[in-house]
Amino acid sequence: MKLNKALATVALAGSVAAMSAPAMARDTISIVGSSTVYPFATVVAERFGTKTDFSTPKLESTGSGGGLKLFCQGIGTQHPDITNASRRMKTSEFELCQSNGVTDITEFRIGSDGIVIASSKEAENLDITLEQLFLALGSKVPVNGEWVANPNKNWSDVDSSLPNKPIRVMGPPPTSGTRDSFNELALAAGCDELPEAASLSKDEHASICESVREDGAFIEAGENDNLIVQKLIGDTGMYGVFGYSFLEENADRLQAATLNGMIPTAEAIAADEYPVARSLFFYVKKAHVGVVPGIAEYVSEFTSNAAMGQNGYLKDVGLIVPPRAALMDLMDKAESMPNLTLDELK
């Protein structure tokens, strides 16, 4: 009978553990969102945790879209307080938020990130325009006025000034925000330079101009950018697409391609002169400020000069910090927390 009792106790303990799950109050800030902002937000969170008496915020890297979806799920401590995004909130997402009662949101634009095309220092560097880049990597390109599957095998097939080497580029998979931005800011922009693009309908434009060739010239490397870096160092015929912070981390071994005559430097990206640059954001759920302790203080840490100033610690980890004037605006915003409106997003 002893065994019988023991079994019953274990089963009871199990069911108690399963049932006693109240939607309890939370004292840790919950942050979700973009994997591009993640390396910066985690540094702020950790500094915030050691500097103050609040517990260190919890950060999940869900991607921009996934983060906004979770964020807009509703008010209450089971939902996240802040979401990071490597693009602006879409109007559809704003409406989703509104319909779930998340009406008061504050937006913070926290600096920029550039997408670079890099290669090993021993490889032949690219000096390429966005138009040439599209002709090299687009799935369909115009030949004599017809859109056909990309026939270009070597870079020199696109333009004789480019290296006479097979086109081989490693980049992020379609689930990545970096890939979205690359498609939109690099490929689509290059496609628009072509005279043939003008006659495309909106749907055709999206399907032709924003799709990468799938015949093996573009290699999807998974979300791990370190892997791309390792491959580039070992293979001088390979080029890679990733965020600026990975270039900076490996500056002694990698070189970046010149795009439309611009070299990706922190200054060029911050000033929006480098063509493939995007802004980074985070969104705060105002209904949670004061409910979950520390949100206002976290935001003020993020927007402080110590973090995002010209000598700030975020600069050390590769964030392209906003100019002083923009930072002052952010600081004001952190204090007043104005509501985001639909008109701003349109």
Added chain:
Amino acid sequence: MTDQRSQAEIVRQSLKRRYRKERRFRAYGIMAIAIALGALLILFTDIIGKGYTGFVKTTITMDVQLDGEMMYLDDPTDERQIKMADFVEPLVQALIKEIPGATEDDRNQVRELINPYASVTLRDALKANPDWLGTTQTMTFLTHTDVDVYVKHAGDDAYSIKLNDQQKTWVDELLERDVIETSFNDVFFSGGDSRDPSKAGILGAIVGSLLTMFVTLILSFPIGVAAAIYLEEFAPQNKFTDFIEVNINNLAAVPSIIFGLLGLAVFINLFGMPRSVPVVGGLVLTLMTLPTIIISSRAAIKSVPPSIREAAEGIGASKMQVVLHHVLPLAMPGMLTGSIIGMAQALGETAPLLLIGMVAFIVDVPDGFFDSATVLPVQVFLWAGSPELAFIERASAAIMVLLAFLISMNALAIWMRKRLERRW
């Protein structure tokens, strides 16, 4: 007669060929094992080769003059003063003194050798020992990760050295004088995650794994065993139980991410449980492990000879007594072995945890089932994707720790089987 002769002749003639065939067959088997072992060896050399340096930390020991005036501090028990005090300056001054030839003008370059969190260490030390103010203490701090990488990987192509030539000469000199030393990386085992590779540790992930595994064990073992006993001993053999059996076998083959989706929909969205907590992780992994435990438990019950049941029934035991007094104790070793293997599988799982929010940056070591937590394989995943190269060795070191856990769990399963199993 001639027939028999020729028969023997045929056998003799084919004998050589048959032996050859057998030798070939054995060689194939040995080759298969060699390939498997070779793959394992490559995996281990790669991980150990990359990761052993993760168990080494680089520290700097210096005499820190805790001058109240320099730190803007005259009462270390006052929280407000602590907040506004400068804990970096004494470190920079102490290091300048250690480096011959370095002057006040080099302070920025000198500061870059000290870990950004060393000032926190100093702050906490002073808070714990307020009477240190005004004295000079010999203290040990972590170096900056760039120094750590230089000391461990100078000349290694896989790493970028970020120190400039001046800093390299300083570090070489300090190394020679044993001011900078390498030692066993206790920080790695005593801290939570960090974005600074030198400060990052796996204790948070280990505790998270243990909490999650505990929930998984106390739920999946009793449920799995009870289901197996019912299906094997009490359930009538009909279409319905067949249907259940087929579905349990199907569940064992479902990709683990599906259980994550289920967990998100049921436990988090429907029951309103918090994200990222070991309880939900444990529940999801329970769902995933249950089929394995049920199947192995049923096999264990089946292997109990019918004579035992018949003997018990023969002396008047009820069905329940037969099961609880005889079948269950005899089947227990097999059930435990199956459960341990199921648990080991759950320990290495990341995919289902992604959806319930356990793939997250969590610094604080969890202290309960409802505290945000992450687990060991997730920690490996997060570090492997970090831009800082110094995380590569930490990720490999964490893999070694994870492998150690897995090997010990599997060894326990084998030991239990050897120890407890009864043969008839």
